[in-house]
Amino acid sequence: GCGAAVTPQQSLTALACLAAQHFIAATACQEADYGWMIQHYCLKQFQLSMEGIGQRLWCDWDETVGTYGELTNCTALIAERLDCYWPNRLVDEFFVAVHKQYFRNCSPSGRALHDPPNGVLCPFIVLPVLVTLLMTALVVWRSKRSEGIV
Secondary structure (H helix, E strand, O other): OOOOOOOHHHHHHHHHHHHHHHHHHHHOOOHHHHHHHHHHHHHHHHHHHHHHHOHHHOOOHHHHHHHHHHHHHHHHHHHHHOOOOOOOHHHHHHHHHHHHHHOOOOOOOOOOOOOOOHHHHHHHHHHHHHHHHHHHHHHHHHHHHHHHHO
16 A cells, blocks of 8 residues: 555655655546536437427437437446446436436336227227127026037
């Protein structure tokens, strides 16, 4: 570690350690700046784009993939400019918040879930009910017919 130096060699090691700490402090990611920039640059542009798409189409991946990609690239570009690792904890929290706000009601496939039109749904309900009634009537009719023969 960077402790007190006793010998000349330890003194040189301490000097190198001090210089490295200064370099790391000067070039380290400023998380507060990074968080502010992704909120005020990336998110603002994303919000404008999503408003343009319209809330009804937010779950349509074909409509939002371009805007989402731009948001991702924006966060990566700012991270690069500020010497921050990407992805990082702030990016993870940022995208979780974006998903909670814009995509919380979307299915994993990217398509909005809704019932099919009645023209499709009704046959899938009526047909099994009719087959069940018909089979029940057929069984009752056959059982009564065989009773009369015996």
